[in-house]
Amino acid sequence: xxxxxxxxxxxxxxxxxxxxxxxxxxxxxxxxxxxxxxxxxxxxxxxxxxxxxxxxxxxxxxxxxxxxxxxxxxxxxxxxxxxxxxxxxxxxxxxxxxxxxxxxxxxxxxxxxxxxxxxxxxxxxxxxxxxxxxxxxxxxxxxxxxxxxxxxxxxxxxxxxxxxxxxxxxxxxxxxxxxxxxxxxxxxxxxxxxxxxxxxxxxxxx
Amino acid sequence: xxxxxxxxxxxxxxxxxxxxxxxxxxxxxxxxxxxxxxxxxxxxxxxxxxxxxxxxxxxxxxxxxxxxxxxxxxxxxxxxxxxxxxxxxxxxxxxxxxxxxxxxxxxxxxxxxxxxxxxxxxxxxxxxxxxx
Numbered sequence: 001x002x003x004x005x006x007x008x009x010x011x012x013x014x015x016x017x018x019x020x021x022x023x024x025x026x027x028x029x030x031x032x033x034x035x036x037x038x039x040x041x042x043x044x045x046x047x048x049x050x051x052x053x054x055x056x057x058x059x060x061x062x063x064x065x066x067x068x069x070x071x072x073x074x075x076x077x078x079x080x081x082x083x084x085x086x087x088x089x090x091x092x093x094x095x096x097x098x099x100x101x102x103x104x105x106x107x108x109x110x111x112x113x114x115x116x117x118x119x120x121x122x123x124x125x126x127x128x129x130x131x132x133x134x135x136x137x138x139x140x141x142x143x144x145x146x147x148x149x150x151x152x153x154x155x156x157x158x159x160x161x162x163x164x165x166x167x168x169x170x171x172x173x174x175x176x177x178x179x180x181x182x183x184x185x186x187x188x189x190x191x192x193x194x195x196x197x198x199x200x201x202x203x204x205x206x
Numbered sequence: 207x208x209x210x211x212x213x214x215x216x217x218x219x220x221x222x223x224x225x226x227x228x229x230x231x232x233x234x235x236x237x238x239x240x241x242x243x244x245x246x247x248x249x250x251x252x253x254x255x256x257x258x259x260x261x262x263x264x265x266x267x268x269x270x271x272x273x274x275x276x277x278x279x280x281x282x283x284x285x286x287x288x289x290x291x292x293x294x295x296x297x298x299x300x301x302x303x304x305x306x307x308x309x310x311x312x313x314x315x316x317x318x319x320x321x322x323x324x325x326x327x328x329x330x331x332x333x334x335x336x337x338x
Contacts, residue, residue, distance in 0.1 A: 038249065070283070074249025076276035079283045116279050173275055 001094045002055040008203040009065055010050055013043035015199045016192065026188040030175040034075055035188040042073035062089035076173060077189060079116050080126065081196075087112035097204075099141040099150055106134035117172060124168040124175060124182060126189035132161035133197055151201045162186065162194040208314040208323050209236040209262050212307055213272040213281055215249055217242035223271075223304050227311035235314045237307070238262055252280040259284060259296065267320030269327070270298045271306045295320065301327040 016039050023036030046068045055061050062085045070082035087108040121131045136157035140150035165187035175182045214220040220241025227237050238258045243249035262268055272278045285293055299306050306327045313323040
């Protein structure tokens, strides 16, 4: 299990690094233009560390990811994603994950991000991708859907959430300084969250 | 003596703010900075903040001045990693960086308590520019 998780994080790192320019462009429009650069720096470091080590359990990988992002990103996404992964490391097991587990993981991630960023849904942040994704998982669990359907619905909700940030006005973070002028641009944090989620889901469904 | 930690996205802002504050202090106050990342790039270095908070003398308290988003967020996170007793003696000021650091340096160097320094630099009048 840990080996598969390691591969998943290596893949996630590649995806973020590949999208460095795209994320930075999105951030340049409404923020300080460093989201891609910052995240890529953190994930590049993570790749180096992951490759050097072997892991016994998933939670070690989540913890290493958290601490590496916290120490190397340099922007708010470091503590935000870092705390999310740290929270997940506390609940994730090495068993085959079912929908109950995934809902718990999503809730922990959201709690971690909210603890640091104090944001709610609708403030044009990464949460606008992650909260709809979590809601979708909960619905699928309550409706007793199978895991593959649940994951594909989850990804769809995340994409929709990400796109909905275009019409939102930012009230948190650097973009909030732009006020109404932040409307009309997709949020870089919501986008990086989607890219990660997509990689996790595609990797996990395989 | 209350000591001061300045956290900025920019090393230059942190260094400049420290320089201004140092000029005003009346007695030995330790003014430390955590500015930028990788020796000059813009950003917040959580490890550096942690290292400063671990090494600074905190027995009379540390007043922290931070500029924007991730500086505040990283500080809050690092603070939570410290022992609870120590956390109580480290306060993030609701004050503008430069004014807070300069006035904080004066107040701290006069031997004021943590509470007194915080009260002085959190006064709204600190941002007045038209009645100097």
